[in-house]
Amino acid sequence: MRALLAATRPTRRDITRHPWRILAAVLLIALPVFAGTWLWSHGYSEEQATRSLEQRTEAQLIGGSCTQSIDGTASDCTPSAQPATVTQQELLAAHLPEGFTAEMRYQDWGTGSHDGKQIHLAVQQRASGRMPPPGQIWLTSAAADALHVRAGDTITYSPQGSRPDVELRVAGTMPGYTSVVAEPALLAPADLLNEPEMPGSATWSITGPTAFTWQDVQALNAVGFTVRAQDVIDNPPPTEEIDPAFRYQGYLYPTPTTDWSVQIVTVAGILLVGLLALLLIAPVFTIATSRMARNFALMSSQGATPWHIRLAVLAYGLSAGVIGATLGAVLGVGAAAVTWFLHYPTWSFAVPWLGVLGLWAAAVLGSTLASLLPAVVAARASISAGVQGAAPDRLLTWRPWMALGPVGLLLLGLGVFGARFFVAATTLQFWSPLLALVTVILIAASAPAVVWGLGRLGARAPLPTRLALRDAGRQSMRSVPALAAIIAVLAIAVGVQTHLASEEAREQALYAATYRGSAMLLAPDIDPETAPDERSIEEVVATAQQAVGPSQRIDLRGVRFDPESAGQREIFLGSMTCDSPDDSSMCLYLAREDRVTGPFELFGGSLFEASPEALDLFLLDDAARSRALAALDTPGILVPVNFPASELPVREVEFNHEVGDLDVHSETVLPTIPVLPELAPTMLLTPPALREVGASSDYLGTVLLTEQPLSAGQRQEIARQTSEDTVGTMISFTPLSPLSGWWSVALAGTLGLGVLVVVTLVQALSWQSVRRQFALLDAIGAPPGLPSQVSGAFSGLLALAGTVCGVAAGTLGAWLLTSTTQLHSSGAVLSTGTAGYFLPDWRMQLILLVLTPVATWAVGSLFHRRLGELEYRET
Incomplete structure (x- = not known):
């Protein structure tokens, strides 16, 4: 324990002395946790409110005599020729076990109107539980917004059929899709005869001192009721006591999901989102690790093992994760509670504590994993070079492992291209989440090769450009993660947009050829x-x-x-059917x-x-x-x-x-x-x-x-x-899916803004280390404006490299997933492909490939701008 505290002490000291440096990581982690917790808590509260309207045991009259599945979702009733002589309430009372009572829950559909506005309205009538006072109604928030009413207003409810209208005062709003009134606003139980033909839908909530049994269900089946009893679902009867036609019907006996391909695609989609999130926050930890290279070298010189160095770096990610996840979760739950009570002041707010804890743990784990790579790099750094101030992140020479990413992308592209001739396009599109996950992994692995290539360019370029390109390779801990994040996010976004645009263009063309x-x-x-x-x-x-x-x-x-x-x-x-080969x-x-x-x-x-x-x-x-x-x-x-x-x-x-x-x-x-x-x-x-x-x-x-x-x-x-x-x-x-005009421009603008934020964040976090380098340039007589020019060139070139690679990868991926026109052996067309309608959006490419790098260069040039005399000893 003492070794752990000693190993993480430099990181903890840096966090407490320089809290602004960790703020970026905290915000990047807190924002998604905040949004997820807010939405999850609000949705969970709505779900709990809806469940509060449900009952453990419900019966509904079908008529005659019935047999059913255990959960009542499947049934078969033999109609009775006897006329209705008693009410449903009396019939239930005569056949319920001793001590049990039945309460009517009436579901009706009609029209709600107020001040000239009308909507469809689903209303549930209740006799007990959560319900408004008599003569009033709890409206769903959607219904209240559509009618432009609030608490205290009066609406007119017009039930189906020839029943008279009902004037109801709005008591407030409620979550869900069904409004609630108190009995007998719509229908009195005494008016409900023993006949199923009636407007609306009546069910009976059954409560009693003991659990409802399968024998009790069968007793009600005998007089025409079907029953859903949670007690019976939780404790099902032996199979031989169930009618053979219903032994394996209903959700009590679900068929296990054996489609492993669906499970793989689902997991791949989840991992893809998580990996993109890790790439976006990784620059924070890599830059922090590079900034503390001298501290780690001093630790190694005093006997610290590589494992101690790794612990010191991982502690940074763990601390950022704990602070960011805690902040996001607390603010998310608080925001959800505020919005909930503003919309539904009379309904209780429920927090999915287990889900919030899981989201918190996932954020902490992701933050720690994001610092894993810089931890490995820092642990392998040279002690002598680190003590002198050198960072362990220089990509000055080509290394064989750098080829893994580019070669993998090449092989993946060739594999998908070859599969187009043997595999249906729908199959490739089904596996697209898995292909996207592999693509993002290979893109992240290709970022070092791209940065190494940037460092080899610009031999005859102007001095600011040469210095910026050189710094890209010599400070790879800030350029590689940022470039990987930009390329990966752009590749996925551009690929999805281009694919959807191709599908939409085909639908529009086919529609225009028909109508x-x-x-x-x-x-x-x-x-x-x-x-x-x-x-x-x-x-x-x-x-x-x-x-x-x-x-x-x-x-x-x-x-x-x-x-x-x-x-x-x-x-x-x-009906037109294909029953035999003769119907070719x-x-x-x-x-x-x-x-x-x-x-x-x-x-x-x-x-x-x-x-x-x-x-x-x-x-x-x-x-x-x-x-x-x-x-x-x-x-x-x-x-x-x-x-x-x-x-x-x-x-x-x-x-x-x-x-x-x-x-x-x-x-x-x-x-x-x-x-x-x-x-x-x-x-x-x-x-x-x-x-x-x-x-x-x-x-x-x-x-x-x-x-x-x-x-x-x-x-x-x-x-x-x-x-x-x-x-x-x-x-x-x-047509069903109209061309949405400028939505691709809005998407490109959002992506471009994201690139600008990432590069600006890199510049801000690496301010201290880059400042030392520019102080040395000042000392040897560099022009005053050179640091600003180099910062602008570095930002613009990093954005340009990321957008070019990302747009190219996304466009190529979308083209590989296009479908060709499928023909039958007789020459008949089976489906029209999207390959003939593949056309990248030039507006998106203009924004990402031109405007984004220019804007990033302009913002980057604002860093390290000198307004006064040079201070040569600013180290």
Whole structure:
């Protein structure tokens, strides 16, 4: 113990005497811990608040008699022909064990309105536990923000169906997704008969003096209830007591994850984030180690072993980690508590102490590991050179181990390039986190070679540039870690951005080849209970037209899809399947993976009516449009030009709950007319075809075909404006992923700012050691402005080397992960690749390769600027 204290005494003394030197490391560690602790604590409190609304034992009436899985997620109930004569509360009371009681929990969905604003609102009614006073409501924070209300305001809740509206006073806000009222604001238990058909959803919370058993569950199953009992889940019955159909259903018997590839990719992603964080904080410890080289040499001369030197350096990382992690955790929990009580003053704040402790420990461990490499370097330093002030970090000669990183990157690139010819692009993209992790490791290993190469350049360059390049190799403890961090972060960020941009460019190109332009879709909700009337839709359409600017209005008609179609018939196109090798043409059609999602796929319709206006949505040449218009007067189905079948069945079906399948009541076979674009997944029925199958054509919604594409920000603002006019209107846009304009510029600006911060941090931390060097230059008559020029050149060249290598590595990695167009042996296209749409963003490259080095050079030149007479003995 005495040896440990003695070994770490120089480091501890340096920390106490020069606290500002460790401040950078503390902040770099504290900031991510602060953010992680804040978000984790806030999310954990929301989760605990939501769980407080849950019960250990819940029952729900299905009707008749039931059998179920242990956890109640799967069940089968035989309906009863007996009419309802008692309430659910009375039925439960008659079949619950002695001493048990049941309390109704009623879940309802409807509309909340206040001062002309309306939203969908999910409300839970409770009789006990955490709930507001009678006649009041706890609104979720999202609902309160949407309605622009606060405590004390009054809202109108309109339940589904024909039930009357309810006036509720806002008692405050709550976390989660479901608002809460007190019983009997929406429904009294005495009004709930023994029948499952009712608006909303009623469950019963069961409590009692003992644990609920499997026999108790079966007793309630016999009278039509399904039960979720945590006591039964924790202590499951023998398998032979469970119905064979449900013995292995539900989350009680989960299938173990045996997909080792998913586990490897997940671990690789976590390690990648951790490694990038280590690279970002490593310069702090390497520069500190270089600054204390003379102290370590003196320790060695007095008998300290290499292990003692390593302990001294690791103590620096450990101290920074403990201080930074503690500061971040305390401030994070405090900030989460403040924001929590500001939003939810009546709800308790919960801290995930185990998670906070784990995050704290991970930060301390990461900080200590970041100081491991400089610890090894310091322990191997020469005693005589260190006593004289030399730092153990000079890369003056080439060493064989420097080739490991560049050679590894070359082999990795060749391996991925060769795999493109034998492995599907989706497989390579699946393994991309692991490839990125290996790439970052090799980039970090390549940084010494890059720094050594910089030291060999500039033989004929101006003096400040020559000195800066020389210092890059002679002070590698500050240049190598910074360069490794810059290259690694830029490579990952640029690679991801370029890959996503290629994917987006392909989607945009395919959409533009199928549909005429960007579109805004307005449609009534598929739920008839919340769907607005035609007058309300017209008001929304008028508002939307003003918001989007010049546009073409297209109303779509067809057969609506009813999600609550139990016991009702539904008309839809017969399913297309590939059941045998004889269906090779249909198999190829169904195997196409790059079909474009357009306006029709986002509407709630089972059949769409073809019309001249609907055809305006497609990009059709004159011949195809003429054929399509001519076909509107005959029964048929408009399909894509490569559709393989000459006819399709249109079926009228009804879901049979007893057998769990569809009953086909009628079937009409109609000819297909191939006129739509190749990548359109939509099929349209002509008006005579709809009449032939006996379907009535209803209004499905409106499409506004805009003249100019709408950015992501415009879409959000337009959707917000129009959604406030009425509840029950679905608003969506196509294409689904719009070109986001300047988002790559914002990303490049953020990355450039990060490079500037890293290089500035390196300059600030190495101020003392570099100052000695410039004092020697002053002593031999160097011009007064030379130190400033050298600092600027060093910063600019370090940033330029990092951005060039990082952008090149990221761009090359994104190109290696592009996909090529996949063809069937017959020549049919299966999917369109992204290789033809690969185009690096020139704006990002301009910011990173030009503006960032220039800005870094300008900031670096502010260091070591002399304004007065030279002081030659400033050492």
